[in-house]
Amino acid sequence: MAHFSKDFLWGGAVAANQWEGGWNLDGRGPAMTDVTTGGTVNTPRLITYIDKDGNHGTLTRGQKLPEGAKYAVLPEYHYPNHDAVDGYHHYKEDIALFGEMGFKQFRMSISWSRLFPTGLEEEPVQAGVEFYRDMFKEMRKNNIEPLVTIWHFDTPLYLEEHCGGWLNRETIDHFVRFAKTCFTEYKGLVHNWLTFNEINNTIMFLSLRENSDEAYQNAYQHLHYQFVASAKAVQVGHAIDPTNQIGCMICGIARYPATCDPKDILANRHGWEQNIFYCGDVQCKGEYGTYAKRLWNEHGVKLDITEEDLEELKKGTVDMYTFSYYMSNLITTHKVSDMVGGNFSLGARNEYLQYSDWGWATDPIGLQYYLEMIYDRYHKPIMVVENGLGAYDTVEEDGSIHDPFRIDYYRVHIEAMDKALENGVDLIGYTTWGCIDVVSAGTGEMRKRYGFIYVDMDDEGKGSMARSRKDSFFWYKKVIASNGEDLA
Ligand code: BGP
Numbered sequence: 001m002a003h004f005s006k007d008f009l010w011g012g013a014v015a016a017n018q019w020e021g022g023w024n025l026d027g028r029g030p031a032m033t034d035v036t037t038g039g040t041v042n043t044p045r046l047i048t049y050i051d052k053d054g055n056h057g058t059l060t061r062g063q064k065l066p067e068g069a070k071y072a073v074l075p076e077y078h079y080p081n082h083d084a085v086d087g088y089h090h091y092k093e094d095i096a097l098f099g100e101m102g103f104k105q106f107r108m109s110i111s112w113s114r115l116f117p118t119g120l121e122e123e124p125v126q127a128g129v130e131f132y133r134d135m136f137k138e139m140r141k142n143n144i145e146p147l148v149t150i151w152h153f154d155t156p157l158y159l160e161e162h163c164g165g166w167l168n169r170e171t172i173d174h175f176v177r178f179a180k181t182c183f184t185e186y187k188g189l190v191h192n193w194l195t196f197n198e199i200n201n202t203i204m205f206l207s208l209r210e211n212s213d214e215a216y217q218n219a220y221q222h223l224h225y226q227f228v229a230s231a232k233a234v235q236v237g238h239a240i241d242p243t244n245q246i247g248c249m250i251c252g253i254a255r256y257p258a259t260c261d262p263k264d265i266l267a268n269r270h271g272w273e274q275n276i277f278y279c280g281d282v283q284c285k286g287e288y289g290t291y292a293k294r295l296w297n298e299h300g301v302k303l304d305i306t307e308e309d310l311e312e313l314k315k316g317t318v319d320m321y322t323f324s325y326y327m328s329n330l331i332t333t334h335k336v337s338d339m340v341g342g343n344f345s346l347g348a349r350n351e352y353l354q355y356s357d358w359g360w361a362t363d364p365i366g367l368q369y370y371l372e373m374i375y376d377r378y379h380k381p382i383m384v385v386e387n388g389l390g391a392y393d394t395v396e397e398d399g400s401i402h403d404p405f406r407i408d409y410y411r412v413h414i415e416a417m418d419k420a421l422e423n424g425v426d427l428i429g430y431t432t433w434g435c436i437d438v439v440s441a442g443t444g445e446m447r448k449r450y451g452f453i454y455v456d457m458d459d460e461g462k463g464s465m466a467r468s469r470k471d472s473f474f475w476y477k478k479v480i481a482s483n484g485e486d487l488a
Pocket of ligand 1: 015
């Protein structure tokens with residue numbers, strides 16, 4: 001007998017910049033993803049610009065724009081997020097397919113620059129507001145509860161380029177105005193919200209790119225402003241509609257020490273603090289953990305934090321903890337010869353686990369471990385709002401798509417959630433990542449597919465955008481209909 005409650009929120013998730021497309025339609029302004037090319041598992045996505053002499057150039061994430069240069073869309077590159085999988089024109093069809101699978105909840109995000117093209121406007125673009133309103137109405141028609149991420153990696157490019165982005169305290173106010181617009185316009189249509197997607201990414205993946213004190217200074221400052229923005233948005237959201245449930249969203253990578261060397265045990269513990277607890281503690285408990293001082297001191301970080309900020313953090317704690325879960329990593333202080341390759345994977349290879357084609361370790365026990373540890377830490381309702389396997393799909397001659405590997409991945413993770421429920425975790429929802437194929441965030445590829453629904457679109461931007469049902473579509477439909485009982 002499975003342990004999912006009768007109102008368990010089964011569903012799927014996407015993000016505006018990876019699903020919607022329509023990047024320059026109806027007044028939308030650009031975001032960083034619109035000047036970002038596609039990459040592969042081994043080659044990074046590039047950010048494109050024109051320098052002050054008119055020469056074309058590229059950067060990788062975290063690199064600074066040269067003096068006088070401007071971000072630009074260049075004709076010699078393909079930008080996969082421009083059209084993505086055209087959810088902008090297919091949302092009715094997509095939501096109907098989610099309804100057919102029996103979704104109770106659909107997680108999506110609102111593109112900030114579709115409402116506020118530069119981020120600085122006082123009033124939103126009406127076409128953008130209506131687009132999402134119509135989408136929410138469509139979900140309601142299909143008995144699907146929206147779960148709305150307010151920020152999913154898409155600060156308006158103007159704010160990034162001209163105003164210092166999240167290193168400028170004023171961005172807090174721009175974000176809160178955006179969030180307030182969402183809470184006001186969609187009152188009654190939306191009850192469940194997340195402020196910042198994978199907020200901890202800023203610190204978690206930093207060491208993969210660079211290790212300078214300046215980089216840490218910027219990362220912790222950026223995070224502090226986002227914490228304050230989140231806390232203020234939570235208060236505004238509650239004031240506008242007290243029934244709103246607002247959550248944090250953490251990139252949940254479980255981590256284990258690679259050996260029993262006490263140095264590895266401590267390094268692993270410190271890794272949990274820096275990468276996972278740092279953000280969750282502030283957003284759930286309303287204050288920085290005791291270890292925060294150690295983390296700042298390690299890099300000589302001095303933050304702009306006011307007394308008023310600390311008050312806001314206390315008043316704006318979240319109602320629920322949500323996280324993405326794809327994999328676990330091994331942490332060690334020893335030199336290792338067998339490192340895991342692939343984007344976003346860190347550390348040594350775990351000989352007990354299997355790895356995906358993108359180097360991500362499939363580890364359902366890591367999900368159970370994470371759920372039990374986090375619930376015990378915060379005692380707040382939890383949702384797993386991303387989980388899935390990025391994999392290659394083959395379309396057969398008759399159009400069918402057989403994806404048993406995806407079904408196998410989901411089965412073991414749903415079983416792990418069931419165990420955590422049995423052990424007392426208040427897990428209330430599950431939205432699989434990329435329930436319909438979308439552009440990969442990490443690599444910009446289309447061929448890294450997660451969906452139950454296939455989209456005919458390739459890495460070069462060729463395809464009809466037609467949707468079709470994979471085998472996993474019918475399987476997940478059965479899982480939801482049986483409330484997690486029938487995983488066969
Ligand atoms: C998370 C993001 C998503 C999503 C997912 C899968 O980091 O919140 O936006 O894309 O990871 O990652 P990828 O697309 O790189 O496979």
